[in-house]
Amino acid sequence: MRExxxxxxxxxxxxxxxxxxxxxxxxxxxxxxINDSGVDHIDSMYIGCMSGGLFAAQEHLASLCADxxxxxPIPATRVESACASGGVAMRMGWMEVASGLSDIVLVSGxxxxxxITGDEATxxxxxxxxxxxxxxxxxxxxxxxxxxxxxxxxxYGTTIEQLSQVxxxxxxxxxxxxxxxxxxxVTLETVMNSTPVADPLRLLxxxxxxxxxxxxxxxxxELAKTKYKNxxxxxxxxxxxxxxxxxxHSRDDFTVIKAAEIxxxxxxxxxxxxxxxxxxxxxxxxxxxxxxxxxxxLGFFEPGQGxxxxxxxxxxxxxxxxxxxxxxxxxxxxxxxxxxxAQVIELTSQLRGDAGKRQLKDPKVGLAQNMGGxxxxxxxxxxxxx
Amino acid sequence: MxxxxxRYHREVAQRYRLEAAQTxxxxxxxxxxxxxxxxxxxxxxxxxxxxxxxxxxVIHTPPAEYSxxxxxxxxxxxxxxxxxxxxxIVDCDVEKIEIGMRVKFxxxxxxxxxxxxxxxxxYKVVPE
Amino acid sequence: MQDVGIVxxxxxxxxxxxxxxxxxxxxxxxxxxxxxxxxxxxxxxxGHDQDTITLSVEAARYALKRAGVNPERLGCVYVGSESxxxxxxxxxxxxxEAIGATPECHTADFEFACKAGTEAMYVCxxxxxxxxxxxxxxxxxxxxxxxPGDALEYSASAGAAAYIFGTENILxxxxxxxxxxTDTPDFWRREHQHYPQHAGRFTGDPAYFKHTxxxxxxxxxxxxxxxxxxxxxxxxxxxxxxxxAAGKKLGFPREKIETGWLVPWLGNTYSGASPLGLSAxxxxxxxxxxxxxxxxGSGAGSDAFVFTVQDPILKVRDLAPKTRPQLDENKIxxxxxxxxxxxxxxxxxx
Numbered sequence: 001m002r003e004x005x006x007x008x009x010x011x012x013x014x015x016x017x018x019x020x021x022x023x024x025x026x027x028x029x030x031x032x033x034i035n036d037s038g039v040d041h042i043d044s045m046y047i048g049c050m051s052g053g054l055f056a057a058q059e060h061l062a063s064l065c066a067d068x069x070x071x072x073p074i075p076a077t078r079v080e081s082a083c084a085s086g087g088v089a090m091r092m093g094w095m096e097v098a099s100g101l102s103d104i105v106l107v108s109g110x111x112x113x114x115x116i117t118g119d120e121a122t123x124x125x126x127x128x129x130x131x132x133x134x135x136x137x138x139x140x141x142x143x144x145x146x147x148x149x150x151x152x153x154x155x156y157g158t159t160i161e162q163l164s165q166v167x168x169x170x171x172x173x174x175x176x177x178x179x180x181x182x183x184x185x186v187t188l189e190t191v192m193n194s195t196p197v198a199d200p201l202r203l204l205x206x207x208x209x210x211x212x213x214x215x216x217x218x219x220x221x222e223l224a225k226t227k228y229k230n231x232x233x234x235x236x237x238x239x240x241x242x243x244x245x246x247x248x249h250s251r252d253d254f255t256v257i258k259a260a261e262i263x264x265x266x267x268x269x270x271x272x273x274x275x276x277x278x279x280x281x282x283x284x285x286x287x288x289x290x291x292x293x294x295x296x297x298l299g300f301f302e303p304g305q306g307x308x309x310x311x312x313x314x315x316x317x318x319x320x321x322x323x324x325x326x327x328x329x330x331x332x333x334x335x336x337x338x339x340x341x342a343q344v345i346e347l348t349s350q351l352r353g354d355a356g357k358r359q360l361k362d363p364k365v366g367l368a369q370n371m372g373g374x375x376x377x378x379x380x381x382x383x384x385x386x
Numbered sequence: 387m388x389x390x391x392x393r394y395h396r397e398v399a400q401r402y403r404l405e406a407a408q409t410x411x412x413x414x415x416x417x418x419x420x421x422x423x424x425x426x427x428x429x430x431x432x433x434x435x436x437x438x439x440x441x442x443x444v445i446h447t448p449p450a451e452y453s454x455x456x457x458x459x460x461x462x463x464x465x466x467x468x469x470x471x472x473x474x475i476v477d478c479d480v481e482k483i484e485i486g487m488r489v490k491f492x493x494x495x496x497x498x499x500x501x502x503x504x505x506x507x508x509y510k511v512v513p514e
Numbered sequence: 515m516q517d518v519g520i521v522x523x524x525x526x527x528x529x530x531x532x533x534x535x536x537x538x539x540x541x542x543x544x545x546x547x548x549x550x551x552x553x554x555x556x557x558x559x560x561g562h563d564q565d566t567i568t569l570s571v572e573a574a575r576y577a578l579k580r581a582g583v584n585p586e587r588l589g590c591v592y593v594g595s596e597s598x599x600x601x602x603x604x605x606x607x608x609x610x611e612a613i614g615a616t617p618e619c620h621t622a623d624f625e626f627a628c629k630a631g632t633e634a635m636y637v638c639x640x641x642x643x644x645x646x647x648x649x650x651x652x653x654x655x656x657x658x659x660x661x662p663g664d665a666l667e668y669s670a671s672a673g674a675a676a677y678i679f680g681t682e683n684i685l686x687x688x689x690x691x692x693x694x695x696t697d698t699p700d701f702w703r704r705e706h707q708h709y710p711q712h713a714g715r716f717t718g719d720p721a722y723f724k725h726t727x728x729x730x731x732x733x734x735x736x737x738x739x740x741x742x743x744x745x746x747x748x749x750x751x752x753x754x755x756x757x758x759a760a761g762k763k764l765g766f767p768r769e770k771i772e773t774g775w776l777v778p779w780l781g782n783t784y785s786g787a788s789p790l791g792l793s794a795x796x797x798x799x800x801x802x803x804x805x806x807x808x809x810x811g812s813g814a815g816s817d818a819f820v821f822t823v824q825d826p827i828l829k830v831r832d833l834a835p836k837t838r839p840q841l842d843e844n845k846i847x848x849x850x851x852x853x854x855x856x857x858x859x860x861x862x863x864x
Contacts, residue, residue: 119449119450122447122449122450123387123449123450126449132393132397132417133416133417133471133472134472135449136397136401136496136497136506136508137460137472137473137474137496137508137510138445138448138449138451138452138455138458138460138474138496138497139445139460139472140445140447140448140449142443142447143443143445143460146443147441147442147443147460147461147462148441150441150442150443150485151440151441151485154441154485195446195447196444196446196457197446197447198443198444198445198446198447199443199444199446199480200443201443247472248462248472249462249463249470249471249472250470254440254441254462398611402608402611402612403611403612403613403614454562454855455562455563474563476561476563477529477530477561477844477846478846479846492568492572493567493568493571493572493575493612494561494563494564494568495563495564495565495567495568495599496563505565505567505599505600507567507568507608507612510563512529513844
């Protein structure tokens, strides 16, 4: 297998974008990534998107995106794994370059979520759960994560204050990110008194509904070394991917995200890294409890210690293990299919030293963890500055 | 998205009668599956209609089809035969739901597909 | 001929209640008028997720527990109600599927105002008596509607009772049946109308009393029995006053009626009313006791039954929840706002 480098990154602004269509957002992000990399062509492309059909009444994104980018007739593939669609698209693109099948591959993620009502968006997102045996019972995604939170609290004594601090920290980071949808700080009190959504989770423990797109350009390290030298080189050192039962209730333990744990182990093994080698991580904080459980699953903290670590400030920008320097899904926004790609962009920006006001001091290794549904799929990538 | 007849009709045995399947090694699958891990075969069983709450939430912002019920309890239930499933916890003060609470299953109307469509039934749990 | 009787019974009453005061305060009425005059204190309200089908299923499951029979043996399933959830599509098919009685089973939905429940029992009994089916299930269930502000709103309530008839392990033998019916326009609901209409005081003497008393007298004449021969009597109970007045006119002392007199705390469960009164009696009656049950349905008519309680009842009555405890315990009181929402009385955007 060939080593793969990230040679270009590009975003379309995130938010409630009434004037921007799915295709336009994709093309903007893709064009930005192409320009950032300096490539003059791409060989193949992947598009991570959870539900173009339900959100924007548009399927067949392979053709649509290749067409509007002006890239036909190259092969294009739309990848779906619910909220992990972007992360899995990353893995597909990485595989294609690593295998030697293509040299220059564009990996993108896009989701257009605000063309429909909130109720319709809630329904579209709910299809990431077991429609017949979870959705039919009236569950929502906040509800599923709330049940994990309740179990975590019962088993480990995790507190609502600890969960709330995750949101406070992510908003503090997002306030420094010009691309964030909600770039403002919030207080612990505001989070804890926000509107109840699914006990014990409140509105400010939940990620928002967002329009957005993200794209990266991948190339083999050997080619990047000689031809694409715009930026310090960032290499994909490890990739791990795992699944779990679609229904939360089918799992033995509701306090562990097993798919994230296994995907993490595989990525660490491939990269030859351990949790203590990681300088920063972008994890899938669709709900604040998810960040706590992800940091435990990935070995940054012992089981049950994710909450106390967040409250102590260990995961803050100046902490020992900075988590979600971008602001995370909570503050940066969560256009579901784009999230996994945007996580990789944040790590790349940090490794390049391009992260502006939220720049960490000389990070070397970063980890991105993206997750689908209630943890039915998860994908982890480890990036290193070369 | 409205539930239409074929999708509804397919799940009736599980939703009305809690029909499940048990593999040779004793694990219960609800709903029954086409294939079982390890190539095991399974025989039909009916879940016990009592159990306890393993974890729960109270939904304050429900999906549109469930908005009239808000706020409602929702929990992962372990039946007394050891199967796990998700069910609404109803006919009780949502403030009083707790982990370990004993519950029994009752037949309820889950949702109605507008003024013209199907009436959809299934199981919920109530305090025992 | 072979004895036929009740071999299993079950009652189901929803947990929600609304007090007469809560309704009266909304409409500016004097609650004492309903409490004293009609002897109504509170009524059951179906949960937002309950209807005649769900109530019937729970009552039927309790009846099956007491009968200890395989539901696949049920040869017929009849449900009487004036609130079948579908206008077209049987309650009986959903019910039969839920209890596991399909597919070799005859089913029908009955409608005869408040008499539909005993009608289902009557036909079910006849099927078994005729030897056409081995065992059968007859249910009376309703989630009745009274128009907001109407006197009916104080009584229209929800509940179900289910009876399995058969020939083995009889809990209460059917000794006699009798039906009494005329065309009497005391109460009706036209197609596509949400709430019923009633003829005020015309619902009394020419309707309820004429038919209830006519059926009671008819079955006593047919059996050669007098009120003294009965240990319990259940009369259809649209309010607290009518069944007591009917009993008095027939010569039944109050204490023979009180056991099955649920209406002050339950309200009028329409098709479920007489069957629930009977289940409350079966919960406590002793072997050898004689029970008279007379239903009434507007339009109008009455079905009458004479039962003799049998020994096996002592072994099975504790196998499922009894009627009175469901009425008296675990109640959840609603204010008028939530009640109106539960009953779909609020005009909304679709």
